[in-house]
Amino acid sequence: MTASSSCSSFSFPVALVALACAFGCAHAFAQIAPKPPEAATLKANADMAKTLPFANRQDFEDAMRGFIGTVPDALVPGAGPRPAWSMKPYDFLKANEPADTVNPSLWRQAQLNAIHGLFRVTDRVYQVRGFDIANMTIVEGDTSLIVIDPLLTAETARAALDLYYQHRPKKPVGTVIYTHGHADHFGGVKGVVDEADVAAGKVQVIAPSGFMETAVAENILAGNAMSRRSQYQFGTLLPPGARGQVDTGLGKALARGTITLIAPTSTVDKTTEERTIDGVQVVFQLVPGSEAPSEMLMYLPQFRVLNMAEDVTHTMHNLYTIRGAEVRDGNLWARYIDQARVAFAGKTDVLIAQHHWPTTGQARIADLLKKQRDMYKFINDQSLRLLNQGYTAADIAETLRMPASLEEEWSARGYYGTLRHNAKAVYQKYLGWYDANPANLNPLPPVDYAKKTVQYMGGADAVVARARDDFQKGEYRWVASAMSQVVYADPTNRAARELGADALEQLGYQSEAGTWRSAYLVGAMELRNGVPKIPGGSSSNADTLKAVSNELFFDFLGVRLDAAKAEGKTMVINWNFTDSNQQFVLTLENSALTHIAGQQPGADATVTLSRATLDAITLKETSFPAAVLTGKVKIEGNRAKLGELMSMLDTFEPMFPVVEPRK
Structure with missing residues (x-):
């Protein structure tokens, strides 16, 4: 077994997001220019412009309320020639009228998401918006800062905090709070705090229960496919422009840069939990299984601010995300929103989220919460009603319409999720892929x-x-x-x-x-x-790998096993992890790779190593043979068995074809 083969065999694509080519690398391979709109498109967009209340500018007023300052174009330099973030490519959105190649409703949302800078929410609560796809919320404690969701990358998070410091006293960051386990809400943590300070107890990191288990795990086992599909969802292969990438609906785009992760020092485990952090009272509400498997909302009673994380934003969100993920429960999501409304709306003056802009005033806040609650409940219940009448997923998507009371509500428009694919998600959740027509039970392959x-x-x-x-x-x-x-x-x-x-x-x-x-x-x-000849996106690094449990690591090895190569082969390998004292038995039999805690006498081989060494091998910083030579890995028994196992593992092509068949 060579060093190179062992390294490639253990590549581990933690596909939290597709980071390839944000901000314009599409120019490197685009050969045929986009075409102008056809007459039918011009008519469709003109008709759309007549159906919605574009004269209502309340959201623009809300998005600018409390503006303090920004930097030109929100420019954040990157490690290479391209910036980590810049709003300059989106200058085309400054036009008074929507481009004829953009849906006018999406154009409006894109303009709102192009607003960037530091904003005062209320006394001692600030947000940096438009410096990444998500928001950074900063709460001023008595002696330190509480940073809620440090964006996607260390570069943009550092720039956001620097912008805050340009206008506010330079208190140190004493607490970081992750609202949930999607990378745009934790990836920039090392841009705002030093891991050594966390280890020394100078900084605490708070997250919802189950954060580490879900922060990375949600996208690992199908991670390569999700990463490629994310390029389609987020348009990372497209140059910004009126005929290219305009907006994600949730925010402008994905930042380029370094995704980091520091494990929480404390988790919120109770459904409702109250804490005082450096003089700031925080009421946490756990909402697992809503927008993310592990997520929490928070209420700040001193400031009368309710933070709805990503459960209430200014768009219809995804019950199913088209990059691919487990379907979310619309009924549960609606229930969580209503619980927050009952508990906090009557004593809230400002509602914020970790995307988009705040909503002020108790009446408007209550109205937003009710409409967001009812939107998810409507999609869930009406999709179930129609499927119980025998409608298929495609039928439901074509039939269902939002009620008139929500149709003209800007926050219920489908900028990120859509009614059509969310309705199909409900069908999938309850009935799966099969529509009960036997002709569709086993059709020919594509x-x-x-x-x-x-x-x-x-x-x-x-x-x-x-x-x-x-x-x-x-x-x-x-x-x-x-x-x-x-x-x-x-x-x-x-x-x-x-x-x-x-x-x-x-x-x-x-x-x-x-x-x-x-x-x-x-x-x-x-x-x-054709498919671009570029590296696929991956956020696999030393930080994110720490969040991968040993059990999940072995699960992923099973996913990578080439069954044809394993046909008729058997082996048992014991694994001992010296740092965690965990032991596992990895068994290959019947072309399936299984694992269980413990050790099996008479195994073909026993591998002893630390998890840090396994991570280094995964990141191709070393190899099994090299680690054996340095004493970091000890293999007892038949060493050839480990090499044989590695030779049976697939490596996944990150840029596989999507709109044409595999060769």
């Missing part, structure tokens, strides 16, 4: 299905010819679907690729959801130019 479909339709040339006519009629959904069939039947069919790209592009220009726009436009770009 390529075979596509070939037969194209054949039945008269061949590729006939399909493309008919689709050109439908494109001129503005039937872009159908054209995109039909051309996908032709491309899957023959990926080299240039006419189908180009017409499919044209259809996806028009759908993107019409999309109100930033996520849908990005997905359509990335799909169009890849149909025209």
